[in-house]
Amino acid sequence: MRIPEETIDRIRQATDILEVINDFVSLKKRGSNYIACCPFHNEKTPSFNVNPTRQIYKCFGCGKAGDAVRFVMDVENIGYGEALRYLAKKYGIEIEEQERTPEDLLRQNERESLLIVLNFAKTFFQEALQKSDEGKSIGLSYFRERGLTNPTIDAFELGYSFDQWDALMQEGTRRGYNRDLLEKAGLVINKESEAGGNHKVFDRFRGRVMFPIHNVSGRVIAFGARILKTDKNQPKYLNSPETTVYHKSQVLYGIYQAKQTIRQEDICYLTEGYTDVISLHQAGIKNVVASSGTSLTTEQIRLIARFTPNVTILYDGDAAGIKAALRGLDMVLEEGLNLKLLLLPDGEDPDSYVHKVGAEAFKAYVKTESKDFIDFKAGQWLAEAGDDPLKRAEGISDVCASITRIPDPLKRQTLSQRVAQVFHVSEQSVISEINRLLRKQQDQSKKEFDRQQERQQRQQTTSQGEPTADELSALFAEAGIASSESTNSPRPPVATSTERLNAVRTPISYQEEECIRLLINYGARELEPGITLCQYILSELHEIEFQTSPFDLILTLFREAFQRGEILTAGDFMNRRSQDEIEIQNKAIHLTTPRYEISEGWLKHEIYVPSEEEVGILADAAYRNILRVKKMLAEQRMMALQQQLRDTKNKTADEADQLMTEYMHFKRIDVEISRLLGTVISG
Template sequence: MISKSTIDQVYETARLEEVIGDFVQLKKSGSNFKGLSPFTDERSPSFMVSPVKQIWKDFSSGKGGNVVAFLMEHEHFTYPEAIKYLAKKYNIEIEETEQSNEQKEEANEKESMYLVSEYAQKYFTETLKETELGKAIGLSYFKERGFTEDTIERFALGYCLDQWDSFTNTALDKGYQLKYLEKTGLTIVKENEGGGETKKFDRFKGRVMFPIQSMSGRVLGFGGRILTNDKKAAKYLNSPESDIYHKSKVLYGIYHAKQAIAKEDNCYLVEGYTDVIQFYQRGIHNVVASSGTALTPDQIRLVNRLTKNITVLFDGDAAGLRASLRGIDLILEQGMNVKICTFPEGEDPDSFSKNNTYEDVVAYLQDNSKDFIQFKASLLVKEAANDPIKRADTVRDIVNSISKIPDRIKREIYIQECASIMNISEAVLYNTLAQIGKKDSADAAKKAPQEQRAFEVVKNNKKDVVKVDVQYELERKLIELLLLYGNQKQKFEDLILKENETGDLVLEPEVMEAKVYEKIYLDLQEDEIELTHEQFKNIYYKLIEGLNEKEDFAINSFMAELDQELVSEISSILMEEEKYMLHDWERKDIYPKEKGVGVAQLVSETILTLRCFLIKRRIDVLQQNTQNMEEDHRETLEEIMNYLQLNKLLNKKLNRVLS
């Protein structure tokens, strides 16, 4: 267990905007920051971060919370993992009690797999640096590639001994379970058919090791390169798919590159591990690799969270270059800007960055990065040469790529450029673009008949309007007022019910000074009103207790002591007004009224509205009770009349006209 003092220190030290900025490109928006949602595929920012409140809200997915909640949602950390990650980031020493064997066994399967993977990374690194064979074989290979000691350490490179079960046996001796070694793919287990002892093999026997890390730095799996000339063995071997490693959702180097990608507002995409490492060592840090797999939408979205610009780097003699261009269309579909750069014949990103200075590499990338349309046109035109049919196919291929772009203005500019390069009229290209659009729409309609029918049902049922739950909204507003202004002192105009000279009931104003939380608590107590929504009730009592006990009540500290479900609810409440900042109203000469203006009036009106609602509901119940004609309802009717009179007075105070 992590000590409370450590948790408190983490919450006090961690800056939400810094932590989220490691994963999402944020832009200043007033006193807040905004960016693209890291949880959904979107093109307009709906993700808000409040440095003042230290909370975030994603309006597209509905998620929200504090710094720990973000890491739990985004990186799928457990609560202790999120605290440990922040402690490491801010150099906070963790105080925790030793875990018992039972507690270790209770750790969930994913966590156990992470622990095994992290142990394996340390083992392979130590083997590389501290064993004679590791130094003679693994370290020599990396040195031959030109990797420095600092680079080897930064990327946690390692070596697995060329022995059948050296790693597996060491891990088992250290107490790691065989089932997790097998699940992560580090160990291959074969049952003996004769019923004898189970055979265990190290998957990466005799290979240099490249740990594959998540965006937050957790070890997900490994890539291993063989050093012998064994033609039967694969040159590169990756960890198999597991609960923690999905190769289609991972980019090699993203952990080291994320800050540079956001800062440079561009990402270089290469193919292999050594391409990434050599580029990084040369000083170009905004580089990631697809690790030999075909590019996937999930991998593109990882980059899209950090930048809109991607430059794909191809080898000078890249075989199947045309096939690789399919990945370009996927990038375009995500609304990103794509450039392509090829290296001279016989060179790749690894060799080119190794043999040239930083300045030369940067200059080459700047001078030779072509817009995708120029690159694709020049490549395909060479292939088509003087063949008119191939030329027509080339034009159709380019227009097909343009059709993937969601932005209409960009599509139009690219059509104009394509017309110029291919010497063909824009009208023909627009025609082709329209045909592709129609075909895509028809295909989509065939694929989703169910969704279409569901849409028709919804369209035809316009009468099914969702009713607003008035009590829910009013209770939510009370929680919001307590969170935002609970400790503020205000002058309230209280209403005292009295009889005037003619015997009529009237509400007489009486000014009182109190803190917002005191006013709300006393009014609800006086009317014996209890919140009905379970989450609001929990938050309400915890808030009243916290505001009553602490003069320096802080929302961030308060949320640190709540479970994540309540934290998410509080974030949704507090960030409600931030949603409207996403629309840039000031640019349209619309200036919304700021919160904090007329707090006392807002509190009083909310409580009065809740009273009116509950009175009306009570009247409805009493009226239903009078429907039995056999009973005497004089007392009930008198009670109804009193409630109606009180309701009229309260609504008059709220400046509402009752029919």
């Protein structure tokens, strides 16, 4: 089904980009904009910028940019239509969709289809739990025994799978979902495709209570399922397999339900199981997530870091819980997060302990018993070492090894003092050990890098062989770069592909970009009464075409609009919808998003900083930009004429004189513009 244009406009008008992006990362105000660590690439220092006035975002690290719709498309890896449906649901806008053409259906990608069928399965399991006799007597009774209330069951969208071979498959087929899609979503198993033999297709989950696994935006991407009857041939817990939409190492159970509270309280509690999360949530501790049946991964830690830098790990107090806590400790530190650990009394997990002591007592226990990683590790080592000095030394080295994982040198310095206090040794000895371990890590990293380089060189030599001189010449010629005549000349390592060579920008492209930047930001601004900047630039660039895409296209759009009596603004480039126009949108966002802002301290102390928006400064910037564009065009023409003059064959004396006259004309233009710009003129 297609979404009508008027509905699309309503969705866009209702959407607030700050609200949308805040669902995925924690934004902090800086000046008139907001910043965060980018959700699209790993970074420690925020380079992701959101402009609420223009309703756009821009990452200065990876280059991602767009509006709210584009953000949802990128972060969820979904199509345009699904992104609009997500925003419509968020803002309570009803969509009366139009019938979709076969072409529309073909454009719906597999990921969107999987999300749709997984949502169907979630609803099927919910209705089985709450409306069927089997679901009520088995599934709902189990949840009641665990003390879960209806609001909690609804919040986590818990369900039940019938104890039948193909109940879900039959209902899915009846609703129009083909078996191939159900299999790709991990909901059914095709025995022939997995093990060969007789062809049989059946439900993956049967006779189990269902725990839907949501992504950050609340879409169901997988399921966890617990069996309720005793069957030694069946695992207690069964999870969805990896699919296009579900990668367990990148998902935290409960993140959708917890993200707002994590942001508000600026701390995240990390547990191991589904019921731990659900029970703590019901007890009022809503900023809790679980690694959902897998060892803690770097991707999961980075997901937490989107919302808070503070993590407390809650694990069981037995040997396995201690081992799990120690395993995840260094990974959390390496990502720059502030870490505390809490071991519950032996034999207890978060679910059982909160039911045993109640919500308030549990919160008090967390507050008083949580330890920083130094106290936690030191306590384990000191208990084991006793009076053994060698064991104590081993413990100090182990704690120092964890400190070396921390990227911030100031934190490392502060924590070294804490280690010295806990182990009763000199701070200098701790610093020396940390430095020794850091040097060791650096040496290992260098050796590994060298080994990788050697392997890559061997593979490249084996697969391709050394390129010949002719091949190198052809490569450079294709890129428009002259290669050396000598085959013994060293080759720069970066010049190994045509793509990289062609990626080099021409000098004039920077001036074209600056011209477009001025147009997009200030086109309607009057430089003097009745003369706008747009009118001035377009008149000065009469019959001049830009050489760089997409600046040439944007300039054409300005010219066409000006002929209609309109002056385009930044907003006209932000709502580009087709895939072909995305480059224009991204370039416009790049040109309208300044990376730096004037410090509030300067304003506080009344330090005046001239603004580009002031008429005199703006007029001068436009004037000098036009001069530079014309100067570079003159230089290009001079170089072309010089080349023609060198080729004297088949030229008459009159033709040569004509070329020289034309060359001197552009030379005078170049000299005059250089004088106006105040640049040095070479002879």
